[in-house]
Each structure stands twice: as C-alpha cells, then as structure tokens.
Amino acid sequence: MIDAKQVLHVARLARLELAPEDVQPMADELSSILGHIEQMSSLDLEGVKPTTHVVPVEGVLRADEAEAPLPREVALSQAPKHSETGFLVPSPQA
Amino acid sequence: MSVADYDITIGLEIHVQLATKTKMFSPIETYFGADPNTLVGPVDLGLPGTLPVPNAQAIHYGIMLGLAFNCAIADRLVFHRKNYFYPDLPKGYQISQFDEPLCGPGNFGGVRIHRVHLEEDAAKLTHAGSSGRIHDSDASVVDFNRGGTSLAEIVTEPDIHSAEQASEWLRLLRTTVRQLGVSDVNMEEGSLRCDANISIAPKGSGVLGAKTELKNMNSFRFIERGIRAEVARQAAILDAGDTVEQETLHFDPRTEAITSMRSKEDAHDYRYFPEPDMVPVVVTSEMVDKAKAAMPELPHEREARFEALGVEPGAARQMSWQPELGDLFEEALAADPAHAKALAALITNELVARLEDGDLTQSKATPASLAQLVALTADGKVSTSGARTVLDTLVASGGDPAQIIEAEGLGAIGGGDELTPIIQAALDANPDVAEKLRGGDMKPIGVIIGAVMKETRGRADGKEVTKIARGLLGL
C-alpha cells in the first residue's frame, strides 16, 4: 500500500501539489485501489512473458525524408509565454 | 601522495549526433545554425496527439557504429521512455533505449564497448541570466531546432587509465565515426559530446573509489584538462583522508574549476518503461547486411594494410588516425609505389613537422612530388639532408623536385671521383682524427663527415663518405 510519505514523493515526481489535508485521503484512496490491484499477486505468473503491445506489426520505419517545418509564428502561437523567436520559461537556475 | 600514486579508471559516455537529414522520430530537417524554432514540427514540440516514428537511416547508422566497434547487434530495437521534467524535453520524457540497446558489447581501439544505443537529443535552453534578477520569471528561452535530433550514445567499459589515453582514444573514435560518414563529429557544434566517469584508487590497492561523472566536455583539450583536474581533485581528497562523493560535476575550462551539478531536487527516478507509442523494430539480416556493405575501411584496418606495405608501425597508425595524411600517402604511393616505408617516414616526420598543427592545407607539395623526392633520395640523386631542403621549397611553393635540385645545386655528389679529393683534404686537415681512424677507432669519423658536408653544402651522403674514407685509410 502507499503511505503519506510516498504520496508526497510521487506527487513531486509528477509535479503535482497536494494540500496538507489532502495527503492522507489521497493515500487512503490510492491504497484502496492498489488493494484491488494487488489481487493480481494471487496469480502464478512464473515465466509468463510481458505483453507491451498486441498489434502484430513489425515496426515500420520512416524514410529519412523531410517535411516542411511549422512556420515559427504557428509553432509559438499556442505558447502561454513566448518571445518573437522562442518559448519563455522561468529559469531552472532561479 | 601525488597523483602518480593512484590508479586511474575512466569510462566514457559519448553522444554522437547522427548525420541524418531529419530528426530521430520526426520528419523535420535538422542542421546547425538555423534561426531559433524554425526547424520544428508538431512531433518536435510534443504537440498533443503526435506520435514518434523512427528514422530508418538513424538505425542504419547505429548498426554501422556497432559494426565498427565489433559489437553484437541486437535482433530487435526497443525504445523506452525516460521520464523527467525539464524545459528542453517537450514531452516530459526522452525516448531512449534501456535494457535492450541496439549494439553491445564490443571492443574498439583497446577499449571494451559496453553498449551503443539510439535516442533523441534535447532542445536548447538558453539561460538569459543577464537580467540579474533572481525572480525573473521568464529568464530562459527554449529553441526546439535541436530537439529530437538523432543521437547515438556510446558507452565504454572503464578501460581507460589516463587523461592522455582518453583523449587519444577519443581522437580514434572521432576519426572512425567521421570515416563511417555517420556523423560530422564536430565538437564546436556539439555533434560530439563526451562525459567521463572517473575514479581513482591507491596504486595496487585494487579498491575502486567512488566515481564521479564529469559532464559535457566539448573539446579534446578540455577533456584532457578536465580529467586531469578531476583526478587531482580526487587525489587531494583521498590524501586528506576523506572520501570522494559520487556526484555529477561540471568542468569550467576557463577557470579549471570543478563544480557539483547536484540540484536541490530529490534523487532522479526516471521511471523507464517501454515506449507504448512504438512497437519493437525487428533488426533484419538485410538491415545488417546493408550496413556491412556501407562500411568504409576503418582506421585500424587501414593501419594494418599500411604495415603490410612495410610502413613503420608508428607512421602507419599516424596516417590511419589522421586520415588526411593517409590519403596523401596513398595518392603519392599511386604515383610511385616503390618506396612505401620511406614515403611514410617523409610524410609523418618531415612534412608534418613543417606544418602548423599538421594542417596539410598549408603545404603546396603535390603527392606526386613527394613520391618523386623519395625516389630521388633512394636513387642517391639527392642526399637525405638535401632532400630536406627540397621539401622546404616544395611545401613553401610547390614545384618539381628534380628541377629544384637542379636549380639550387643540391644534386648529390655521387661516386669517388668528386668526393675523394675533398675527403682526402679533410683527412689531411685533421691528422689526429686520421690517426685514430687508422687505429680502428671509428668514433671521430663524424668530424670528417662534417667537414665534407660543409665543403659540399650537404650534398654528400654520409655513408658514402665513410666508405671512401676507409678506402683512403687502407682499412
């Protein structure tokens, strides 16, 4: 199961914030879901191969041929903050 | 203790930008120097709904790298996601390879290769720290032109034991990669980047110390200096009785300072998992055969071929690792294949010494003229020292060696007719030397040779002078 400390660690990894009063309820909620999920551990899965994909596709590759890039003003148009040439972000070093 | 009292262990991680036209997973062209955010498509911005499709050419190049490093090539290519947040990573994860790399293990230039895998490059984040405001909320700019560029990461085993070896091996690597044509390996433009994992242990102790990772050194000079500085730093720590901490470090080539890159962030947890937007790519025998067929002769193969021609090992290596020298050698050899060993010696000793940084573009000598000069020397038409003078002229202004010899009066004095009186004069002028020589002590012969050379302005051959002198002395 998952405790409050792990919840805070996971939230940080996911760049989410939990109000102090929401941490324990989140731990309880996730624990109840994980409790159900852990029914899987009753299965004998020794030697069973994992399935990542069910598609019977042998990866088709792309030829090294170029398409037109987006016009820069289009590329920047949906950004919350941008200059004429780039996307603006708070400095990671601040 | 000093640095010399420690065993040094170095492993390298090299990122090579592949010379594909388009990006690793996106059909957008990529090259150095374009205006910011003009080489960007929906996939490169991680727009919602976009999907990665791998570039066949990048995989082809990856296989060629594996073959060059004698690596085992995997029978399928599986990509994983490496999850972390950073503005240069538009999807919040990098598509890389995890437990099933394309190539590995291998061996190259005496260093074992751990693996070679493919991944996408990060975008460029420019920290606009110039504003000086600590809380400037928009202090950095992201340019996604480079983002998604195809990269091969080459990881060595910790088989390198000095800064010099690291930089020498990297030169071989760069030459090889360039020869393969899979990357332009231009360090200034960032298409070859190197991290070094460094640890030291008291000599013979066998106890490997904690390793540090020195990040992103962008020239051979910095790599050598950076490694040396880090080894010194670790030695000082151990000398003081402290322990080296495992961490990621940054080397500042201007100040030679090494600083920790450890952030305030908690330890990374990249949550690698198989990229669900892609299915595994089967690496077919056709793909491997195609890569094999595309392989040019590699430096170590060329070196062996040169040695088989009789070239001295040192010269053979130099001309293989510096392919422009090898090319010059082969062109000259094509004009006259008779004197491979002497030709190689002329190029690697005499010619290179006359050029700044060994830069051949400074020389006006044609390959055929070098071959001709070697042939004239071998035939005794010009002495070794005369040949040096001819080479000076060839490098400075080009021309035909025979004509230069003629014009500058450098023709060798062959046979006894011309030389005998000069030698006799030298013996007469140095009776004490002549006496010793007569007594069987050949050491002072240099005095006679020197005198003859002076008289002939270097056109005589030392061996010939000795031979004639012995005759004159009845030896």
Added chain:
Amino acid sequence: MAQSESITAAIKTTATEQIAAIQAGALDARELFDAYRERAAADPNNAFTWVASETPAELPAASTPLAGLPVAIKDLFCTEGVPSQSGSKLLEGYLPPYTATAVQKLIDAGSTSHGKTNQDEFAMGSSNENSAFGAVLNPWDPSRVPGGSSGGSAAAVAAGQAPWALGTDTGGSIRQPAAFCGLVGLKPTYGSVSRFGMIAFASSLDQAGPITRSVADAALLLSHMEGKDPRDMTSIGLREPIEVPTRTDLTGLRIGVPEELSGEGIDPGVRASFEAALEQAKALGATISTIHLPNAPHALSAYYVLAPAEASSNLSRFDGVRYGNRLEAEDGSLIGMYTRTRTEGFGAEVKRRIMLGTYALSAGFYDAYYGRAQQVRTKIVEDFADAFSQVDLIATPTAPTTAYELGAKSSDPLSMYLGDFCTVPMSLAGIPAISIPSGLADGLPVGLQLAGPAFSENLILGAAHALEQAIGFDTAGAIR
C-alpha cells in the same frame, strides 16, 4: 429553432438512410447540416464543447461517400484551428495546427464536422462527470449520466444533434456510453484506426471508433476511418474491407458467454435483457455456450496499472511551456510553475490516475505493478485465443448496470472503475467489440457486447446487424 417537419423526420433516420436520401435528391444536405448544427448549438445536455458558428459555404458533393453529412467529433481529436481540449481546463482554448488522421479521412470521404463533443478529461472516466466543461446529461433521462468517456458523442447522437460521432475507447469508452444511450458503439481492433492526432490517454489501449444509430452506420463510418497511417507506427489498418452488413440470421454461429463476465455483479434488469438477447440469437440459429476466461477477473487490476502508468507519462507534456494554460509560481521558479500549472489545470480524477501511474512505474514498484500487469495482459490474450478456438464470438452485457444517476459514483473511484469489468478485457487483448442496444430496463437502454478475434470486424458487424434487426430497438427513442 423552428425546423421543418421533414427535417425532424430525417433526423430520426440513420446516417446510411440520410446519405441515400441526399444522393437520391430527396434530402438537402445543407438543410440537414443546418438543422444538426442548430440542434448542437442549443445543447440541452451539454454534449458539445464547440459548435461551428455557421454551415460551411460549400459542403462536400452529394456524390462523395459521406455526402456532406456532419459528424460530431470527440474533443480529444485534434482538429486544425478548432478547439481541441480533451475535456481539460489545462488545454482550454488550445487550437492545434494539424488535424487527426481519422478525422482527415472522414473529411476526405465527404464529411464535415459541425461540433466537438464533451468527454471525461483526457478520457479518464466512465460517466462524463470528469469534464472541465461540465457533466453531460443522458438524453434518455437527464438526471443520469450518459456514460464515458465518450459521453458527449453518445449524448449528441442519442439526442439527434449529430447523425453519428467519433469516440475513443481505452477500456470501454465507446461501448459503455453507447450502451447507456441506446446506441451502437464499435471499438475496432487495436491498430485499425490511426491514433495520430488523438490526444493520448493510454497509448497501447486507445482506439478510435464510431458511435452511431445503427450497425450499418457503424460499418460505414469505420470503413472511412480505418487504414494504416505512416504517422502512427502502431497502426496497421484492417485486413479486409468493411462490408455493409446485411446478415439477418446467425445460422451456424457459435457464441460463447464467459461466466466471469456475465454472472456476479450484473444488475437484474441488465441480466434479463441480456438473456432475452441470447434467446433471440438462438432463435436466429446461433448456438450459445458457456465459456471461461479464467484470468478476466484480473483484467481490471492490470488495466488500472497499465492505463494510468502510460497516462502519467503521456500527460507529462502538459507543462505550461508550449501550449495550454500556465500558472506562474509565487516564487517565480520553474518547478513551481510546473507544479501549479498541473495541480490547478488537471481535475481530481486525472491527478488520481497520474499519481497511481507514477507510483506503479517508480523505482522499487515497477516489477510488482507494471511488470506484473503486462504478464496478466499476456494471460488475458491467451484466454481469448483459447476461447476463440471454441466459439466464433463472445457475448456479454456491455455494462453491469444501466445509466446511473449523476453523482452516484463520483465519490467512490473504485466503484466507478469496477463498472468497466465487461469491456476492459477486450481492450487489453486489442480485439474488436461492439455494443448494440438489447432493450430497455426500467426505461433505460441496455447494451449487449459482441467481441471477436482481431480483425473480425465484418463477422461482428454481420452478427450485430442480424440481432439488431431481430431486437428492433428504436435508437431514435430519445430524439425530441
């Protein structure tokens, strides 16, 4: 909006019938488009997040396969220059610079979208209550949910606001709302329709499909959506062209009823309707037998690891840098901006699943959760392979209940998740499954699910068509 009687009557016919009428000159495509657009704009059930402000000056010609008929498109499909928000506040107002392949293929076949439909945020939900743009009401009973996550698409078709709609299905998100709204919903074989341009929930499970008023409509719409796409490495297309279903009997067809998905947990009204449908199948010539999918009870566990794990990574791109809304941190920091943007931009269910998925992938837990779930997935694939060596199709109720009241399950995520237990196994196996109405229980539609082996769409559509004709359910029953 005063609409002519003839148009109101036309709206109650199926898309296939409308196309035939347009092509015969008996129905005006523009008038029909106008009528759908106006009905969508009125939107009594909050089914739409965007409606075209006017009918295009030029509609595709009547001679095109889709004859200019409008199609409602789930919000998460990217449509160039049109809001594509996946039901999220974080993406409110986002205008993509490109159009999803599935949508483009419909446009190429002569369709035009008149509206984008509401959905659970990032397709996470089974009731359409998790939308930043408000809950969607069920046209059969506005106090009830329409199902989810393609709830807006289902409600729009059920209420006669669109002749048909595009949905997406990750663990039942087409089939369950189709069941709740008395419609046909088809989740095709994974890989048959391109995912390029679909804002991802769980990449290895997401699949686009039609929500329609008839089985023939589902076949027609799918035939114009499917196909291999060089922009989606996981796309493969169907192996044979989709045929217009005409089958009226089930002679010789072996239908298996998995005990694990049809016994415990099914409401009595749903069970009665399901059993009646099985009787009808038998009457049409099918043989019915009980089969077993022994690992199916663990499908939900695997699903609620795999889908959130993939989602936690897929949703990392929503960081307030290149698109979407951003909230700066008070301290001006980058990590603060990320955290505030995501914490306030995502709804509670999305955050819960990101937490769950991040945890399942985190160091020390990967093997116990993600690794194990992938192994369970293998077992489920094997179960279906075994089953299809004995029977041609598998039948189950689509959902254990009919549409429930708004708010009934929203405070208990686990009980909401458990409602997906009939549809999730097929998603994990990547096999096609259709939901068709089997009747009403207490005045609310009940869905019957038919699933077949990968690429058996024609078989499924044929059988569904035969049953549809025999059952005679009125899919226009909620059109006012």
